[in-house]
Amino acid sequence: MTSPNPSHARISIIGAGPGGLTCARVLQQHGITVTVHDRDAGPDARNQGGTLDLHADDGQIALRAAGLLDEFFALARPEGQEMRQMDPTGTIVAHEMPTADDTFKPEIDRGQLRDLLLNSLAPGTVHWGRALERVSGPAEGPRQLHFADGTTVETDLVIGADGAFSRVRPAVSAATPDYGGVSFLEAWFNDVDNRHPEIAELVGQGSAHVADGERGMFAQRNGGGHIRVYLVQRVPVDWIRASGLTPEDTDGIRSLLLERYADWSPRLRKVITDNDGPYIDRPIFALPVPHTWEHNPTVTLLGDAAHLMPPLGVGVNLAMLDGSDLALALADAATVNDAIHTYEKAMSPRATEMAQMLVGGAAMLLSSEIPEFGEGGPKV
Structure with missing residues (x-):
């Protein structure tokens, strides 16, 4: 099968998290049709988790590409960049206070960010209650998505944005977290x-x-x-x-x-x-570091599905940048296959570099020394 032009391809994103929704938003900004499938029954099915700091050099770049940066700053909390380090007596031993105009990594609740992205999409983009079980079909496509409700969908590109225990990942990689x-x-x-x-x-x-x-x-x-x-x-x-x-x-x-x-x-x-x-x-x-896979013309991964790391403030930022970069590659490429090559060539080295920095990083939060991640701590 010849790889289709992205504007004519059936593109399916699995997972309505920040990475998948950013990808969908940027695709629609460029006139490319996309469908997002998510296992949750609806947007309010569960609590979306805690607060996130979106960085000027990755997460905010993605939001700018999505045309949502101003809306983000209207919701964000710059004061959330304050950081206190204490000893077990409760005494503050280090204290970082942001300046009034510091917008490098302001905080936003995960639920607010998700709503911002969801509300930016064309109605009907996200199909709720779609728990993916597996991906089948030849590597050259088309692919079949098999859902827990017994239905199947045929598609030309599967984008795995479905997190740590991705059901898309086995189509390209045998790695497990x-x-x-x-x-x-x-x-x-x-x-x-x-x-x-x-x-x-x-x-x-x-x-x-x-x-x-x-x-x-x-x-x-x-x-x-x-x-x-x-x-x-x-x-x-x-x-x-x-x-x-x-x-x-x-x-x-x-x-x-x-x-x-x-x-x-x-x-x-x-x-x-x-x-x-x-x-x-x-x-x-x-995931193992580095986590790479043989190029596939009909399946790729982003965010935790591609490079699951300890939750130390980088995961969502990288996922959103992945989603933006993949969407922009699809908007600029002659074929889906070319776009995947372009995206993975940029994504894989930066993800590997960051993952290597964070190997064992969660254990450093047990150290009485001040962690030097510079990323704002855990973001679960």
């Missing part, structure tokens, strides 16, 4: 200025990091008076059940954490005792 030995336990705090004023003061307008070499804590202020805290531990992937608990046993997990963080100040231990609702276990996985 590995657990790196570090897990984040997420806790939520709502209406913090009124209900949790001590924690609100502790975190400030941005983020706060504490570690003692064995245990860590990273707290981030979100929009709407929310704070998310990530308790960082080096533990087996099944540490909760191995402790005789279940993920739903909030009181039991809290008691275990209070033992593990017993040497920390009472002020810091409030992040363990005062959280609203259950904890969420988030073991940290990553």
